[in-house]
Amino acid sequence: MRESLNNKRVRMQLILDRLYETYPNSHCSLEHRSPFQLLISTMLSAQCTDERVNKVTPELFKFYPTAAVMAGASVEHLAELVRSTGFFNSKSRNMSACAITLLEEHGGEVPADLDALVKLPGVGRKTANVVLSTAFQIPGLVVDTHVIRISNLLRMTDEKDAVKIELELQKIIDREHWVMFTHLIIDHGRAVCVARRPQCHECVLAEYCPSVLPEEAIKKK
Helix, strand or coil: CCCCHHHHHHHHHHHHHHHHHHCCCCCCCCCCCCHHHHHHHHHHCCCCCHHHHHHHHHHHHHHCCCHHHHCCCCHHHHHHHHHHHCCHHHHHHHHHHHHHHHHHHHCCCCCCCHHHHCCCCCCCHHHHHHHHHHHCCCCCCCCCHHHHHHHHHCCCCCCCCHHHHHHHHHHHCCHHHHHHHHHHHHHHHHHCCCCCCCCHHHCCCHHHCCCCCHHHHHHHC
């Protein structure tokens, strides 16, 4: 039987309450000192862990702390600095092009606008929402791999496309929780609801999750 939107909203609020209790210090794990640095860090996090990005960015931002400075960087040097994040050639080209575009079209400042952000080289909707929500405190619902996977497990959606999931979740989650929802889900996905070995018997959301593994549910009891 298909769950009504209202029932999903009620269940989601219970899930959020439990996650807030479990991860009271949840926050964006990418280290940054400006909207520009957050933008670049988020671009680097594609197909890479935040932990690895945080090891790379101190040296990167020592050389190129702002869009104006990075716009004059050689792509080769950028690639050398971010090599360990993977896909470093495409990332370095995007970083360079993004910095140049920011300098030429936005005075070197990161725009606090979704439409403007997604027009920047290398910036998709996910990256734009990270910047809006964390750097500018503008509610944005970031859909990463954790959110895609766990939202499906919780049966809040059966979509696989990130944009469609974002739009569905916006109807289920109150706007005031959009920013924290992603941070909480990421923390839960790293700690308990791990992709290849979900620890359902330790999960604080087990009673609200239709996908609890039977053998894990037995352990919980």
